Amino acid sequence: MTATEDYIDRLPEPALARPTSQAERVADMLRTFVIDGELTPGVRLSEERLSRKYEVSRNTLREAFRLLSRERLLVHHMHRGVFVNRPTSEDVRDLFNARRSLELPAVRGAADAPAELVRAVGAAVDEGERARAQEDWWRMGSANMRFHEALAALAGSARINEFMRQVLAETRLVFHVMAAPREFHDPYLNWNRRIHLALADGDAATACGELTEYLDTSENQLVTAFVAMEQGSRA
Amino acid sequence: MTATEDYIDRLPEPALARPTSQAERVADMLRTFVIDGELTPGVRLSEERLSRKYEVSRNTLREAFRLLSRERLLVHHMHRGVFVNRPTSEDVRDLFNARRSLELPAVRGAADAPAELVRAVGAAVDEGERARAQEDWWRMGSANMRFHEALAALAGSARINEFMRQVLAETRLVFHVMAAPREFHDPYLNWNRRIHLALADGDAATACGELTEYLDTSENQLVTAFVAMEQGSRA
């Protein structure tokens, strides 16, 4: 009962050291493959070959497939196998609608968000600018994702955060479908900076307006590119 | 190439007739069990006994477990088994924060939502009142869930809809933890009616204000009941 006994409360939470199952490890690996584009949309994932390659049983692999299907990174077609999800223009529209619902209110209510969360937004912008300086376009895209993740995080809900991560991961797939060039991300970085400045100033209204424009522009650009592509592949 | 050829486009989508795997069927069944409270929070789901009872192999059952774990209805503890999720007061707070993020903006932007979606909100209120007239408290709770689902649906995103369903399902668990009496749902029905009336009037601001109060009140009521219970069980 001495005062030295509650040292335990100050120790880090066990969440980090949590033991992971084989299925989760495989799922984590496949997830990065999909997000990084090593597995491109539309590809079929053979149970037999993957289980042999990564030395897990088919059953374990299938558990991993189930996890990733719920995240919409893979899609399961009965008796045909699992495929890397290939979003359509309809999906793009829905993804942006979801992002509007998540990001705009979070920004609008940023006034009562902890300053730490606002700083995270700025950090993502900084990281993006560093990546641009080094002409690392992939990292720039990642930083952009983190920027929007940080915006949604202003809402202060762990569940919203996770959902947002999922939505952004799916958005990555969209870019993989159409091999987005550098020009696709570049102009948005300055936009991000402006949004963060407005936020740091406490001017949520301006930030919200900028973000609205951002999302509209980005969606338009993507959707038009998409329908053009879809019509092309229909021939 | 005659005009009669595109009759196929007017046929219903194949989504309904989609063949389902055993694992999905088991997952669906377990999901209803959890939501209906036949499986109460905290109970462990034995792989061996369940697989024997429902005549599926352990492997298939585990696939179902993975699906439901991703939905937060079950939680997976390594080498200990899967349990029906038992939300904490912290979870309750987070769930309500998530609902605020989802419902409030949807209501605020209800002006440009299709009238059909607004009607769905009213239908849920009607259903709730019918249930109250028949003193069917369980159906009343379901109608309340559908009401809020309909609110979130005003945002017009399929992904938001699914996420909202998930959040509400988890909220059901909250009620199961504390065997909510009829009095818990009853006063909210009138509140729902007022919100819908304001919506139908096109007065989004009023609806939004009412909903804010609703959520604050409901969260407070639940959280205080929860912390009392948590402290009680700590003894």
Added chain:
DNA sequence: CATCGTTGGATTGTTGAACAATACTCCAAT
């Protein structure tokens, strides 16, 4: 020529048994 059976091969869906790895219980020892 287009459409429709049929057939064979490949892949997934599911099972059951087996074994390893781990957590839990109980009891003894300090």
Added chain:
DNA sequence: ATTGGAGTATTGTTCAACAATCCAACGATG
């Protein structure tokens, strides 16, 4: 009261087998 150590029950994972289904190719039919 805490620690240490069997023993047991349950999960984690693998493997091999078979059933169910899709798919592509072929040929038959009109």
